[in-house]
Amino acid sequence: MPLTNQSGMSTGRGILTKYERECLAGEHEKQREYETRSRVRSRLDGPLSEDIEHLKEYDPGLLEELREVVCEVSDE
Structure with missing residues (x-):
């Protein structure tokens, strides 16, 4: 079941x-746990990096968000 925001629109997932x-x-x-760490690193190096480059070019404000x-920085 996809995650939804307050307006009911699908939000997908995070990392x-x-x-x-x-x-x-x-x-x-x-x-x-080891396999999961490997998969997450692959996302960071691949799709997430590509998304960041896309935001850098087409929506720097969203990249700043x-x-x-x-x-x-957490106060905890």
């Missing part, structure tokens, strides 16, 4: 699936 979050949290066997979310 991790629910299962990958579980793997990284140690809820599955250790091998799955992404930077604010990713680079936000």
